[in-house]
Amino acid sequence: MRTNGEAAGERRGTVGGRARREQIERAAAEVLADVGYAAASVARIAQQAGVSKGVITYHFRSKDEILRRVALRLFRECADHIVAQTSAAAGPAARLRAGISAELDFFSSRRLEFRAMAEVMANHRDASFTRAFDDVAGVEAVALAELLRQGQALGQFRAFDADEVAHLIGAAKNRVLDRWASDEALDLASASATLLDFVESAVSVRSAMRISDPFDELGR
Amino acid sequence: MRTNGEAAGERRGTVGGRARREQIERAAAEVLADVGYAAASVARIAQQAGVSKGVITYHFRSKDEILRRVALRLFRECADHIVAQTSAAAGPAARLRAGISAELDFFSSRRLEFRAMAEVMANHRDASFTRAFDDVAGVEAVALAELLRQGQALGQFRAFDADEVAHLIGAAKNRVLDRWASDEALDLASASATLLDFVESAVSVRSAMRISDPFDELGR
Amino acid sequence: MRTNGEAAGERRGTVGGRARREQIERAAAEVLADVGYAAASVARIAQQAGVSKGVITYHFRSKDEILRRVALRLFRECADHIVAQTSAAAGPAARLRAGISAELDFFSSRRLEFRAMAEVMANHRDASFTRAFDDVAGVEAVALAELLRQGQALGQFRAFDADEVAHLIGAAKNRVLDRWASDEALDLASASATLLDFVESAVSVRSAMRISDPFDELGR
Amino acid sequence: MRTNGEAAGERRGTVGGRARREQIERAAAEVLADVGYAAASVARIAQQAGVSKGVITYHFRSKDEILRRVALRLFRECADHIVAQTSAAAGPAARLRAGISAELDFFSSRRLEFRAMAEVMANHRDASFTRAFDDVAGVEAVALAELLRQGQALGQFRAFDADEVAHLIGAAKNRVLDRWASDEALDLASASATLLDFVESAVSVRSAMRISDPFDELGR
DNA sequence: GATGAATGAGCCTTCATTCAT
DNA sequence: GATGAATGAAGGCTCATTCAT
Numbered sequence: 001m002r003t004n005g006e007a008a009g010e011r012r013g014t015v016g017g018r019a020r021r022e023q024i025e026r027a028a029a030e031v032l033a034d035v036g037y038a039a040a041s042v043a044r045i046a047q048q049a050g051v052s053k054g055v056i057t058y059h060f061r062s063k064d065e066i067l068r069r070v071a072l073r074l075f076r077e078c079a080d081h082i083v084a085q086t087s088a089a090a091g092p093a094a095r096l097r098a099g100i101s102a103e104l105d106f107f108s109s110r111r112l113e114f115r116a117m118a119e120v121m122a123n124h125r126d127a128s129f130t131r132a133f134d135d136v137a138g139v140e141a142v143a144l145a146e147l148l149r150q151g152q153a154l155g156q157f158r159a160f161d162a163d164e165v166a167h168l169i170g171a172a173k174n175r176v177l178d179r180w181a182s183d184e185a186l187d188l189a190s191a192s193a194t195l196l197d198f199v200e201s202a203v204s205v206r207s208a209m210r211i212s213d214p215f216d217e218l219g220r
Numbered sequence: 221m222r223t224n225g226e227a228a229g230e231r232r233g234t235v236g237g238r239a240r241r242e243q244i245e246r247a248a249a250e251v252l253a254d255v256g257y258a259a260a261s262v263a264r265i266a267q268q269a270g271v272s273k274g275v276i277t278y279h280f281r282s283k284d285e286i287l288r289r290v291a292l293r294l295f296r297e298c299a300d301h302i303v304a305q306t307s308a309a310a311g312p313a314a315r316l317r318a319g320i321s322a323e324l325d326f327f328s329s330r331r332l333e334f335r336a337m338a339e340v341m342a343n344h345r346d347a348s349f350t351r352a353f354d355d356v357a358g359v360e361a362v363a364l365a366e367l368l369r370q371g372q373a374l375g376q377f378r379a380f381d382a383d384e385v386a387h388l389i390g391a392a393k394n395r396v397l398d399r400w401a402s403d404e405a406l407d408l409a410s411a412s413a414t415l416l417d418f419v420e421s422a423v424s425v426r427s428a429m430r431i432s433d434p435f436d437e438l439g440r
Numbered sequence: 441m442r443t444n445g446e447a448a449g450e451r452r453g454t455v456g457g458r459a460r461r462e463q464i465e466r467a468a469a470e471v472l473a474d475v476g477y478a479a480a481s482v483a484r485i486a487q488q489a490g491v492s493k494g495v496i497t498y499h500f501r502s503k504d505e506i507l508r509r510v511a512l513r514l515f516r517e518c519a520d521h522i523v524a525q526t527s528a529a530a531g532p533a534a535r536l537r538a539g540i541s542a543e544l545d546f547f548s549s550r551r552l553e554f555r556a557m558a559e560v561m562a563n564h565r566d567a568s569f570t571r572a573f574d575d576v577a578g579v580e581a582v583a584l585a586e587l588l589r590q591g592q593a594l595g596q597f598r599a600f601d602a603d604e605v606a607h608l609i610g611a612a613k614n615r616v617l618d619r620w621a622s623d624e625a626l627d628l629a630s631a632s633a634t635l636l637d638f639v640e641s642a643v644s645v646r647s648a649m650r651i652s653d654p655f656d657e658l659g660r
Numbered sequence: 661m662r663t664n665g666e667a668a669g670e671r672r673g674t675v676g677g678r679a680r681r682e683q684i685e686r687a688a689a690e691v692l693a694d695v696g697y698a699a700a701s702v703a704r705i706a707q708q709a710g711v712s713k714g715v716i717t718y719h720f721r722s723k724d725e726i727l728r729r730v731a732l733r734l735f736r737e738c739a740d741h742i743v744a745q746t747s748a749a750a751g752p753a754a755r756l757r758a759g760i761s762a763e764l765d766f767f768s769s770r771r772l773e774f775r776a777m778a779e780v781m782a783n784h785r786d787a788s789f790t791r792a793f794d795d796v797a798g799v800e801a802v803a804l805a806e807l808l809r810q811g812q813a814l815g816q817f818r819a820f821d822a823d824e825v826a827h828l829i830g831a832a833k834n835r836v837l838d839r840w841a842s843d844e845a846l847d848l849a850s851a852s853a854t855l856l857d858f859v860e861s862a863v864s865v866r867s868a869m870r871i872s873d874p875f876d877e878l879g880r
Numbered sequence: 881g882a883t884g885a886a887t888g889a890g891c892c893t894t895c896a897t898t899c900a901t
Numbered sequence: 902g903a904t905g906a907a908t909g910a911a912g913g914c915t916c917a918t919t920c921a922t
Contacts, residue, residue, distance in 0.1 A: 017902080035349040038258040042896060054904045057897060122342055129255040134402065158421070164396075164414040171395030172388040179387060182354070194384040201378070202422035234884070262913060272887050277914060279885090457881085475789040478698040482917060493917090494883045503917065562782055569695040574842065598861070604836075604854040611835030612828040619827060622794070634824040641818070642862035674905070702892060712908050717893060719906090 021059050024049050025073070028066050029116035033181075037123035040067075064124075071120035071133060074113050079140075081106040092151030093204070097196055099147070100173055104192045107177055115181045118174075141166040148203065158205045169199050241279050244269050245293070248286050249336035253401075257343035260287075284344075291340035291353060294333050299360075301326040312371030313424070317416055319367070320393055324412045327397055335401045338394075361386045368423065378425045389419050461499050464489050465513070468506050469556035473621075477563035480507075504564075511560035511573060514553050519580075521546040532591030533644070537636055539587070540613055544632045547617055555621045558614075581606040588643065598645045609639050681719050684709050685733070688726050689776035693841075697783035700727075724784075731780035731793060734773050739800075741766040752811030753864070757856055759807070760833055764852045767837055775841045778834075801826045808863065818865045829859050 027049035031040045042063050046053040060066050085102035089095040107114045121133045145166035151157035176195050180186045247269035251260045262283050266273045280286045305322035309315040327334045341353045365386035371377035396415050400406045467489035471480045482503050486493040500506050525542035529535040547554045561573045585606035591597035616635050620626045687709035691700045702723050706713040720726045745762035749755040767774045781793045805826035811817035836855050840846045 020902090036343060036345050036351070038343055039345070039349060041894075043894080052904050053896090054899090054906090055902090058903065063896065123256060123258055125256050125259070129259060131256070131402070160417060161410070161414045164411055165418055167395050167399060168392040168415060168418050171391045175387050175391030176384075182351070190381070191384055194381045195388060197380060198385055198388050198422050201426075202418050206421075206426040237884075240885080261911080263911080273913090274887055274889095274915090275885080278887095283913065460881090476783060476785050476791075478783055479785070479789060481915075483915080492883050494885090494920090495881090497918065498882065563696060563698055565696050565699070569699060571696075571842070600857060601850070601854045604851055605858055607835050607839060608832040608855060608858050611831040615827050615831030616824075622791070630821070631824055634821045635828060637820060638825055638828050638862050641866070642858050646861075646866040676906075680906085701890080703890080713892090714894090714908055714910095715906080718908095723892065 017059065020051075020055065024051065024056055024059060025066065025070050027051075028070050029113050032067075032070065032119045033112045033115035037119040040119070067120050067124055068132070070113075071117045071124070072136070074110065074117045075121075075136060078103060078106050091156065092147050092154060093156045093200075095147055096144075096151065096169075096203070097200070099144070100169075100196060100199065101192065103173065104176065104188065104195075108188055111181055111184070114177055118178065118181065141170050144169060151203070155205065157203045160203070165203065169203075172198065237279065240271075240275070244271070244276055244279060245286065245290050248290050249333050252287075252290065252339045253332045253335035257339040260339070287340050287344055288352075290333075291337045291344070292356070294330065294337045295341075295356065298323060298326050311376065312367050312374060313376045313420075315367055316364075316371070316389075316423070317420070319364075320389075320416060320419065321412065323393065324396065324408065324415075328408055331401055331404070334397055338398065338401065361390050364389060371423070375425065377423045380423070385423065389422075392418065457499065460491075460495065464491065464496055464499060465506065465510050467491075468510050469553050472507075472510065472556035472559045473552045477559040480559070507560050507564055508572070510553075511557045511564070512576070514550065514557045515561075515576065518543060518546050531596065532587050532594060533596045533640075535587055536584075536591065536609075536643070537640070539584070540609075540636060540639065541632065543613065544616065544628065544635075548628055551621055551624070554617055558618065558621065581610050584609060591643070595645065597643045600643070605643065609642075612638065677719065680711075680715070684711070684716055684719060685726065685730055688730050689773050692727075692730065692779045693772045693775035697779040700779070727780050727784055728792075730773075731777045731784070732796070734770065734777045735781075735796065738763060738766050751816065752807050752814060753816045753860075755807055756804075756811065756829075756863070757860065759804070760829075760856060760859065761852065763833065764836065764848065764855075768848055771841055771844070774837055778838065778841065801830050804829060811863070815865065817863045820863070825863065829862075832858065 024045065028040070028045045031044050031048050035044065042053055042056055045066070046056055049056075056063075056066070060069075082099050082102040085105070086095050086098045089098040121137055124132045126132050141163070145162045148157055148160075148162040148166055152159065152162065172195060176188070176191045180188045180191065244265065248260070248265045251264050251268050255264065262276055263273055265286070266276050269275075276283075276286070280289075302319055302322045305325070306315050306318045309318040341357055344352045346352050361383070365382045368377055368380075368382040368386055372379065372382065392415060396408070396411045400408045400411065464485065468480070468485045471484045471488050475484065482493055482496055485506070486496055489496075496503075496506070500509075522539050522542045525545070526535050526538045529538040561577055564572045566572050581603070585602045588597055588600075588602040588606055592599065592602065612635060616628070616631045620628045620631065684705065688700070688705045691704050691708050695704065702716055703713055705726070706716050709715075716723075716726070720729075742759055742762045745765070746755050746758045749758040781797055784792045786792050801823070805822045808817055808820075808822040808826055812819065812822065832855060836848070836851045840848045840851060
């Protein structure tokens with residue numbers, strides 16, 4: 001019998017414990033993807049894992065910890081994957097492309113986990129109802145903004161508010177994943193291509209020559 | 221000559237009833253914006269409205285009806301506003317710009333309601349856990365895709381998968397609203413300008429002359 | 441505006457009021473027959489009557505009063521009918537037969553009301569959960585027992601515990617009504633004939649000669 | 661390795677679980693007997709059992725399951741008891757007598773449970789307000805009718821509508837139990853004797869010699 | 881007379897968590 | 902390590918009743 005003060009999170013030392021934790025996290029992801037954040041109860045997670053409810057509170061401090069881990073683990077794995085895939089790319093334009101590709105590539109084999117992560121990121125809140133993952137989701141945009149600024153400095157990207165545009169790109173990219181996550185039939189590869197082309201067109205420097213919109217003169 | 225047993229939803233008739241319903245819907249929106257979908261309970265809505273819990277089930281068939289109304293009403297008002305603001309615009313490019321502007325403009329005075337609507341749209345599910353608002357949110361993209369196709373036919377927009385790009389534009393636009401909704405300090409006007417510029421750049425026809433990326437040759 | 445102390449039951453004076461009360465009582469009977477005692481709520485009664493819930497508490501002191509009236513009115517009307525139909529009958533045996541016939545006859549045009557009455561009689565309780573209609577239902581048995589005793593004194597009926605047998609006859613008779621009430625297809629006339637024959641055989645004096653049961657000797 | 665989310669009804673396995681279930685069922689029966697079907701709430705049952713409300717939903721899928729079990733268990737035990745006690749009886753007349761005696765005997769040590777069962781049988785309805793136990797209560801009459809027909813074939817019983825009479829006998833028998841259940845002072849043994857005599861007189865073949873009713877000729 | 885509105889208690893159920901074994 | 906059992910708060914909803922208009 002463990003002492004009351006012992007932290008459940010520390011129990012991940014043993015090999016069996018780690019396996020159990022992962023089994024539970026996987027079940028939690030499945031439930032989140034299936035029924036959504038609001039209906040993802042500990043009971044349902046236990047049922048999905050084929051485990052008693054007690055096991056879950058034995059291995060996790062709280063439901064909160066499970067959800068956080070489901071989201072953060074994937075988020076970090078994704079970040080690592082992107083860094084690895086991006087490091088070889090030379091120059092901001094290539095890195096931008098490589099980064100987006102890497103992310104889509106990363107999630108392409110983790111449809112279910114992506115849905116789970118998205119559910120948690122969008123909904124999880126702390127005790128005072130403040131969204132808990134706004135910050136962590138924000139770092140992605142910060143890194144992207146920095147990349148955009150570098151590209152602007154090098155003359156690869158045209159002039160725009162880099163912070164703002166970083167968010168727009170991130171949003172477009174997430175929508176591709178969201179749609180694919182909720183519609184398995186969607187062709188992720190072709191959607192990726194469209195996305196890359198869309199983003200590139202939006203940020204790249206282009207000739208001053210622009211086909212004028214004949215209607216533009218008419219105003220509105 | 222109506223009864224409590226009768227459908228509460230039909231109680232819209234009397235002037236007092238309509239006012240109460242609106243008060244409750246407002247309170248529901250406030251709660252949704254404040255604590256999020258999962259924590260938006262009838263009790264909290266009642267408390268926010270300063271009425272007893274019973275009043276709410278008196279005026280609404282179910283909690284579901286309240287949430288649906290909070291979301292759909294704003295959604296429809298927004299759609300109407302966009303149609304009105306867009307009708308004068310001549311040509312797809314102008315209509316695209318006008319449409320986005322109109323939507324941002326519409327929500328600019330409804331920050332709280334927008335958050336509420338977003339919470340419901342993202343989370344509301346039916347009894348079998350299927351997202352309830354996926355369809356209604358989809359019609360927006362369908363209309364946008366049609367607009368894009370018209371622009372392509374007229375040579376205003378470059379070649380791309382119109383359906384896919386419609387979603388990307390929608391996502392970018394929503395992100396602007398999302399961020400502004402959760403951070404009042406954000407300057408919606410300037411963000412709008414950036415968004416419009418971003419979208420226009422992404423879809424407009426442009427010269428074939430493109431500044432080559434010196435790194436591109438190195439590949440990755 | 442009436443004073444608070446005024447009894448709602450007194451409001452039955454006016455002609456309109458009486459009509460309303462009867463309309464509500466009829467609706468209550470319909471609901472009772474339809475959904476049973478436990479689910480017969482004021483809301484459902486109001487809905488059935490096509491009237492607002494408020495009307496009901498305006499005309500009746502409480503739900504309790506409605507139910508009591510639904511049951512008692514029919515009970516009394518039935519008793520009156522029986523008395524009228526029985527008065528002509530000469531002698532206990534004839535009166536027994538006439539009484540049973542009269543009761544079945546009385547309810548034969550009040551199927552729904554009978555179900556309602558039965559629901560209330562079987563379930564209605566006072567504040568301390570004591571069945572409220574045990575007494576009133578008992579008077580029927582008392583009267584029947586008296587009749588049986590008279591018949592015994594006259595040698596028409598054989599010897600038996602008259603009080604006890606009164607209950608048995610009453611139960612058999614009620615079962616006929618119960619079954620017919622819940623199964624419209626049942627032929628009440630033929631069931632009545634069987635019932636009368638059954639009861640008569642049970643109570644009538646008969647010859648001492650009885651066909652011996654050949655198995656009886658084997659005993660058990 | 662079971663879960664709270666799993667079907668609670670299957671939790672019968674463990675010895676402690678079974679004991680709790682029985683404790684709760686007993687408490688439910690006590691409450692039903694005490695306050696009647698309509699007022700038998702989960703809260704009251706929990707209070708009677710001396711446990712928290714949650715325990716009840718932990719051990720039972722729903723309130724419905726508890727009530728059904730309370731009724732059906734006793735019903736089946738009773739049926740088994742009757743079969744056992746009746747098997748030795750030779751011939752329909754003896755079996756009829758033995759069956760009635762067995763049932764009264766069975767319930768004589770289960771006064772409270774009988775009341776509970778009667779409450780549930782009379783009131784329990786499904787979601788569409790159809791009485792849930794009409795069928796199961798009907799099988800008793802079917803078996804009795806068959807017995808009566810056998811007796812008629814053997815010449816032990818006189819001619820009558822066996823199906824109808826089976827219901828009449830059942831009703832009479834239940835009334836004895838009902839009265840005894842609500843009035844402990846009632847002498848069940850003597851009531852039983854009267855019942856058996858009553859039934860036997862009603863169904864047995866008797867001599868054609870019948871004391872004529874002098875009043876009958878007068879008609880009515 | 882009549883009614884829409886409101887109330888607060890109570891309904892059954894699900895919840896996250898605790899704890900003895 | 903693991904789990905069945907238990908808890909009490911909270912969930913959405915229905916209830917009989919009260920009351921201002």
